[in-house]
Amino acid sequence: MRPTTLCFPVNAQGQILLGRKKRGFGVSKWNGFGGKIERGETFRACAVRELYEECHLIADEAALQLVAYLDFRFPADSAYNHIGYVYFLHDWKGTVTASDEMEPCWFSASSLPYDEMWKADGIWIPMILSGRIISGTIVFGDDNDSIAHTDFSDTPGLLEQTVPDTF
Numbered sequence: 527m528r529p530t531t532l533c534f535p536v537n538a539q540g541q542i543l544l545g546r547k548k549r550g551f552g553v554s555k556w557n558g559f560g561g562k563i564e565r566g567e568t569f570r571a572c573a574v575r576e577l578y579e580e581c582h583l584i585a586d587e588a589a590l591q592l593v594a595y596l597d598f599r600f601p602a603d604s605a606y607n608h609i610g611y612v613y614f615l616h617d618w619k620g621t622v623t624a625s626d627e628m629e630p631c632w633f634s635a636s637s638l639p640y641d642e643m644w645k646a647d648g649i650w651i652p653m654i655l656s657g658r659i660i661s662g663t664i665v666f667g668d669d670n671d672s673i674a675h676t677d678f679s680d681t682p683g684l685l686e687q688t689v690p691d692t693f
């Protein structure tokens with residue numbers, strides 16, 4: 527089970543920064559910024575590193591606002607199974623620029639491009655945008671894209687677990 531992070535910068539106008547993925551699993555989907563944890567990293571260190579690698583914003587770990595813990599399961603190909611912590615970020619340094627991984631763009635929170643995102647994003651992102659702190663499981667279908675099952679619950683007081691030794 528690969529630990530991952532996802533970060534959604536939110537600007538003063540309430541717009542959300544997404545990136546269109548240029549390569550790899552989920553190519554061409556709009557996504558938050560993040561990816562797989564590297565050995566020895568904490569979740570927050572991973573979030574800060576991935577944000578910089580993918581759109582060149584510089585974040586302080588303490589500024590990451592933890593809003594969700596998600597368990598993504600792909601029964602047709604368990605190599606894609608991953609858990610992830612999701613953060614909002616309201617303060618950063620630097621200027622948004624594209625990377626070789628992501629083409630970034632600001633979107634109004636009320637009109638995110640859910641048709642071009644991971645299909646479950648249209649379920650759980652509105653929950654966290656409404657102020658909820660959630661934990662959830664998303665089970666994908668045989669095509670690794672459609673949704674077979676979801677289950678979410680409110681988890682105020684959510685904290686990151688320790689990164690497992692083996693992943």
Ligand SMILES: Nc1ncnc2c1[nH]c(=O)n2[C@H]1C[C@H](O)[C@@H](COP(=O)(O)OP(=O)(O)OP(=O)(O)O)O1
Pocket residue numbers: 530532550551552557558560561562563576598606608644647
């Ligand atoms: N919203 C959502 N639902 C389901 N799955 C995902 C998302 N966002 C995601 O990023 N993902 C998945 C897609 C991938 O399996 C992982 C993230 O991995 P990736 O972006 O490839 O991670 P990196 O560490 O950046 O990859 P490298 O290219 O550096 O190897 O989560």
